[in-house]
Amino acid sequence: RKGSFKCLHKLNPAKHTLKAGSEVLFEKVGNAGVITLNRPKALNALNLTMIRHIYPQLKKWDKDSETDLVIIKGAGDKAFCAGGDIRAITEAGKAGDSLTQDLFREEYILNNTIGTYQKPYVALIDGITMGGGVGLSIHGRFRVATEKTLFAMPETGIGLFPDVGGGYFLPRLQGKLGLFLALTGFRLKGRDVQRVGLATHFVQSDKIVSLQKDLVDLKSPSNSDVAQLLDSYQEQVCGKNRRLLLFCCFRLFSAGSVEEIMENLKKDGSAFALKQTETLAKMSPTSLKLTFRQIQEGERMSLQEVLVMEYRLSQACMRGNDFYEGVRAVLIDKDQSPKWKPSTLSGVSEQAIEECFSSLGERDLKL
Numbered sequence: 434r435k436g437s438f439k440c441l442h443k444l445n446p447a448k449h450t451l452k453a454g455s456e457v458l459f460e461k462v463g464n465a466g467v468i469t470l471n472r473p474k475a476l477n478a479l480n481l482t483m484i485r486h487i488y489p490q491l492k493k494w495d496k497d498s499e500t501d502l503v504i505i506k507g508a509g510d511k512a513f514c515a516g517g518d519i520r521a522i523t524e525a526g527k528a529g530d531s532l533t534q535d536l537f538r539e540e541y542i543l544n545n546t547i548g549t550y551q552k553p554y555v556a557l558i559d560g561i562t563m564g565g566g567v568g569l570s571i572h573g574r575f576r577v578a579t580e581k582t583l584f585a586m587p588e589t590g591i592g593l594f595p596d597v598g599g600g601y602f603l604p605r606l607q608g609k610l611g612l613f614l615a616l617t618g619f620r621l622k623g624r625d626v627q628r629v630g631l632a633t634h635f636v637q638s639d640k641i642v643s644l645q646k647d648l649v650d651l652k653s654p655s656n657s658d659v660a661q662l663l664d665s666y667q668e669q670v671c672g673k674n675r676r677l678l679l680f681c682c683f684r685l686f687s688a689g690s691v692e693e694i695m696e697n698l699k700k701d702g703s704a705f706a707l708k709q710t711e712t713l714a715k716m717s718p719t720s721l722k723l724t725f726r727q728i729q730e731g732e733r734m735s736l737q738e739v740l741v742m743e744y745r746l747s748q749a750c751m752r753g754n755d756f757y758e759g760v761r762a763v764l765i766d767k768d769q770s771p772k773w774k775p776s777t778l779s780g781v782s783e784q785a786i787e788e789c790f791s792s793l794g795e796r797d798l799k800l
């Protein structure tokens with residue numbers, strides 16, 4: 434996608450780089466504000482510095498009469514954004530640093546800003562989109578997937594839960610698909626990301642440069658003007674795989690508890706079910722139970738209520754064991770064998786889960 438920037442530059446002399454050479458770039462291309470997450474070697478992982486730059490810039494563009502539209506994308510050709518800077522958070526958490534409170538707090542506030550954005554907001558999720566990257570895109574009005582999009586909420590594998598509003602958008606997907614994605618961290622690819630409604634559009638990645646140019650050329654576009662342009666790039670496809678996946682998820686993940694889901698999967702015995710059993714067995718039992726309840730509760734909440742709940746959960750994870758252990762095993766030592774505490778679902782008490790959802794009083798997230 435480096436090339437696409439060069440093209441934009443040639444096509445539009447009114448391009449200004451507002452902040453160059455750093456982890457996030459802001460440019461005005463005509464009347465479009467363009468945000469580029471610019472840590473390609475780190476798969477554009479989102480850290481607090483980036484959040485602190487994006488938030489005020491979005492606010493500014495929302496009020497600016499010369500900005501009609503915002504486009505957000507990732508640098509390099511692999512990722513939109515592979516998540517939050519998890520390793521930095523665990524290091525800070527161990528050192529008792531306030532970064533652990535700040536990053537979650539500010540990330541959720543940013544999400545809320547994107548969710549309530551007045552102007553058309555287009556996320557080009559052309560590559561890996563996970564965790565924090567989902568937060569930067571899913572709440573916006575338009576999400577454009579390509580054949581390179583790989584979408585997942587893999588947090589239960591590191592002792593966390595699918596945050597950045599996962600409690601809001603996941604239970605709103607069809608059937609039990611959201612619960613399935615939340616618990617297993619299943620990776621959806623390419624067209625499937627749009628078929629299930631996580632992306633609003635699907636466009637071949639080699640058309641993204643021209644799409645961007647056309648977006649930038651729109652004069653004072655409304656959301657429906659942007660929708661019309663995106664629709665014109667969209668390729669329609671039938672959804673056979675999606676129906677099968679939805680059917681399996683509905684049958685196996687309709688249950689009153691994680692334990693029941695595990696039983697459903699074992700009884701079913703299909704290759705799909707066995708694969709999911711294996712996956713779930715690797716996840717943090719505490720995370721699975723937290724996530725199950727988060728998705729259940731989130732179904733009836735507003736986005737704001739969800740974010741307040743998730744902030745409480747994030748702080749509970751910071752107080753616990755599994756998040757640090759998960760990050761150690763998956764991201765630092767990479768031995769892929771976390772020692773979860775408790776190590777089984779039956780070891781995780783209802784009361785322990787209940788406590789994670791309780792109010793933080795003064796320290797609760799205020800939106």
Ligand SMILES: *[C@@H]1O[C@H](CO)[C@@H](O)[C@H](O)[C@H]1NC(C)=O
Nearest residue numbers: 456472480481482483518521
């Ligand atoms: C975020 O990443 C950039 C670039 O890698 C780095 O310079 C900056 O210090 C990081 N910020 C934090 C808070 O880790």
Ligand SMILES: *[C@@H]1O[C@H](CO)[C@@H](O)[C@H](O)[C@H]1NC(C)=O
Nearest residue numbers: 544545548549572598601736
């Ligand atoms: C983020 O916030 C906005 C505004 O409240 C909301 O509409 C959007 O759905 C939110 N996203 C999530 C995932 O909660």
